[in-house]
Amino acid sequence: MSLTTRTSDTTAGTALRDADRAARERARRGRGVRSALHAVGLVVILVATLFPFLWMVSTSLKTTSQITAKPPLLVFQGTLEHYRNILGEQYNVGGSLVNSLIVATSATLLAVLLGTPAAYALARFSFKRKDDLWFWFISNRFMSPVVIVLPVYLMASKLRLIGNPALLVAMYLTFSIPIVVWICTDQFRSIPRELDEAAMVDGATPLTIFARVALPLALPGVVVSSILSFIFNWNELLFALFLTRGDGVTAPVRATNFLSGYDVPWGEIMATGTLIVLPVVVFSLLVSRHLVKGLTMGAIK
């Protein structure tokens, strides 16, 4: 009897062990399947994100007949002819890139210069209707450029200012200052007040405290907001489309010029697109770590 019991015990034990092993095996395989799906998902994200960009760059390097080939070519002998064309006098994409650089950089610097003190005041001082003022700053970014491009166009054409890059720089402040204020207000808030107060006890003026104490500590926010502001300025079309002329146009406007004729010069368009996008893409990739941190948009308090 003892023997039978032991036998049945052993059988039960083996069955349990088997069941246990099978469950672990299933879990392992489940994890394996899930992990494989995860990898597939990541590859899909990578391909979907990169494909349009890479397709533009490769098209810019194809000859005209290679671009319209059916089926589309993945492997081809590259050419730089489209780049030579767009940088020549006929298209003058180089000149428009310089215009973009000047306008976007000036507007970014001005937005930081004007926006950071305002953000500091909103973060540090208390005064009446502060929340309304904060909302007013932000709401400038919500405003459609169409609302102001119409009257600005009318006024500027009367004052003969159309085509003046300073006009464009001024208009870009309507969406650059809000983004600087939004990000930097949260950044200044995260700096301990005691640091300001210690400097105040030492007799420093508010301006010195702002410039010497607060601003250096808020540098990550200042950097991120200037990067974002530069990208928005660099990419802007609507203001530039109606407020620039001739040699003064920015690169996005130049890119739209290709669409007027019947014969669409695809190689030239894609080469122009690559030259507009590439500096920003490379720059953004270099600073992506900071960029992602800054994208909390005040989410973490």
Place this chain on the structure above:
Amino acid sequence: MHTQSRWTPFAFLTPAVTVLAVVGIYPLIFAAWVSLHTYLLAQPNIPHDLVWLGNYVTVLKDPSFWGAIGRTLTYLLIALPIQVVLGLGIAFMLRRGPWASLRGLARVALVIPLAMTPVVTGLIGRLIFNQEFGVANFLQSRVTGNTVGTEWLGNPTLAFVTILLMEIWQWTPFAALIFLSGLTAVPAEVEEAATLETRSFWVMLRRIQLPFLMPALTAILILRTADILKQFDMVYTLTSGGPGSSTELINLYITRIGLRGAFDQGVASAQAILMLVLTTVLSRLYIRYLYRGDDA
């Protein structure tokens, strides 16, 4: 505290407020004035008579205006939820698990659409969805065997689908990256404690992670709503509003009336002012109920 006077905050605020008032508010007041007058750019000899709300009546009676508003809101209501859901899914896929280097690579790749000039996105869309040699038609003919090719940009419905696809391509990564930064706010201990209670992804999401993601979600909703309502660049280069007016979002319509076709600044200004009211109301609501909701 002896150095801070009552006026200190104003000294910091005045430069920015002054500049924004000049470049933002002054044109706005001018726009409001123009919207109450006859103002035809192409016919400068016609006097600028005060017509009171005449331009607004014209706008509200204009079926094309309502069509453009309807298209813009449809675009918003389709694109925004897709971007939020896809973005959240991508953020979770990039956050943890195996394949660390693949995740790192995908995370870096997400920055590319973000940095892409919308004008160029539209041009790329034109190339990819070209009826004759576009790679989209090559792929669909491989899958469906239909060799004729789909007229993506020539068919009203498909053109609308195409602008949606490009919008989703460009801005889903933005949502994903904001959610990813939002997820870093979830304390690891809280999450670990919760895994002892439940293994369900949905329960974890709703009870533990979502409260921490609310600020991120709000930022996405506010920024994307505002940007979609003023969307212009990408659609302008991709379809220019066509075919017909099937992809003519509200801002394309306003510039057509004011600066490209009719040159009727009075009516266009009235449209722009109405859009400003709509955007302000929406963003006020978002900020009131979501962004500052926790400490209000």
